[in-house]
Amino acid sequence: MSLLRIAVPNKGSLSQAASEILRESGYRQRDDAKQLTLTDGENSVEFFYLRPRDIALYVGEGTLDVGITGRDLLTDSGAKAEEVMGLGFGRSRFRFAGPAGVYTSLAQLAGLRIATSYVGVVRAFLEERGIDATVVRLDGAVETSIQLGVADVIADVVETGSTLRQAGLEVFGDTILESEAVLVTRTGAVPEGFEVFKRRVDGVLVARSYVMMDYDIPTDRVADAVRLTPGIESPTVAPLHREGWSAVRAMVPRAGAQRLMDELFEIGARGILLTDIHACRL
Ligand SMILES: Nc1ncnc2c1ncn2[C@@H]1O[C@H](COP(=O)(O)OP(=O)(O)OP(=O)(O)O)[C@@H](O)[C@H]1O
Numbered sequence: 406m407s408l409l410r411i412a413v414p415n416k417g418s419l420s421q422a423a424s425e426i427l428r429e430s431g432y433r434q435r436d437d438a439k440q441l442t443l444t445d446g447e448n449s450v451e452f453f454y455l456r457p458r459d460i461a462l463y464v465g466e467g468t469l470d471v472g473i474t475g476r477d478l479l480t481d482s483g484a485k486a487e488e489v490m491g492l493g494f495g496r497s498r499f500r501f502a503g504p505a506g507v508y509t510s511l512a513q514l515a516g517l518r519i520a521t522s523y524v525g526v527v528r529a530f531l532e533e534r535g536i537d538a539t540v541v542r543l544d545g546a547v548e549t550s551i552q553l554g555v556a557d558v559i560a561d562v563v564e565t566g567s568t569l570r571q572a573g574l575e576v577f578g579d580t581i582l583e584s585e586a587v588l589v590t591r592t593g594a595v596p597e598g599f600e601v602f603k604r605r606v607d608g609v610l611v612a613r614s615y616v617m618m619d620y621d622i623p624t625d626r627v628a629d630a631v632r633l634t635p636g637i638e639s640p641t642v643a644p645l646h647r648e649g650w651s652a653v654r655a656m657v658p659r660a661g662a663q664r665l666m667d668e669l670f671e672i673g674a675r676g677i678l679l680t681d682i683h684a685c686r687l
């Protein structure tokens with residue numbers, strides 16, 4: 406059987422979290438940051454550690470089957486690759502920014518010089534809105550370009566906003582795009598072995614966003630309780646040895662689980678337990 410060839414960010418913001426999700430999905434990952442490839446024969450996959458900016462290109466060309474990259478980098482690349490699913494890490498917004506207090510609207514962009522490392526994203530955005538401006542391509546540290554007189558405004562990745570603040574800059578206009586790490590494949594193609602890989606990664610994402618909840622409750626309240634915790638298919642309800650009591654077990658979203666415990670307690674549930682799920686197939 407041929408190996409599924411997967412591109413993984415070798416450096417930068419996405420690298421560590423990408424390897425982590427793969428490890429949690431049961432795949433081997435490199436333990437030396439200088440290693441460039443790794444074969445996990447037991448799971449029929451081969452990993453290639455590449456620059457996240459290049460990953461969509463390899464996948465679009467069909468050289469590699471699957472990639473992990475940023476949605477913004479995928480869009481910027483113009484490659485024949487498509488997003489299969491968001492991975493919930495590496496979240497950022499792509500924004501215009503200028504000297505604090507100077508710019509308030511996108512209409513002001515006309516005629517300006519815009520510095521960015523994401524030329525494809527910015528050009529497409531301007532074109533869509535019929536804004537005529539000059540795009541200046543820079544590799545990084547884009548924030549400094551205004552002070553140095555190379556550009557009037559910038560378009561860049563904003564995560565916490567602290568880099569902008571330190572440079573005396575402020576975002577303006579709408580968010581150009583919301584990004585996160587994504588799984589990509591070649592447009593229109595489903596590589597052999599991809600379904601198993603996807604199911605494993607999906608299982609980790611679900612395990613991260615759900616917890617397992619167990620509780621005991623008087624049997625006459627079970628109907629109310631399972632309305633609060635309907636689970637995925639349906640909760641498991643089993644009789645307790647104690648007459649008139651039942652045990653309930655259901656997966657619940659991690660967010661809001663504490664509030665749910667309060668509500669269950671209110672309606673008579675006791676012995677309410679939350680446990681982490683490490684992996685699942687739904
Ligand atoms: N704080 C952040 N800075 C940069 N990119 C971020 C940040 N948070 C998330 N990302 C995402 O990471 C991807 C960029 O990764 P990449 O490794 O190319 O840049 P980087 O993290 O800035 O690394 P470096 O500049 O050191 O090469 C994009 O998808 C971007 O949206």
Ligand SMILES: O=P(O)(O)OC[C@H]1O[C@H](OP(=O)(O)OP(=O)(O)O)[C@H](O)[C@@H]1O
Nearest residue numbers: 545546547562563564565566567568569
């Ligand atoms: O909103 P923040 O949390 O401050 O993060 C965003 C900053 O981080 C990235 O820069 P990076 O450190 O990767 O340097 P680079 O510009 O050289 O890529 C990005 O280009 C922004 O400058």
Ligand SMILES: [Mg+2]
Nearest residue numbers: 417544545546
């Ligand atoms: Mg960077």
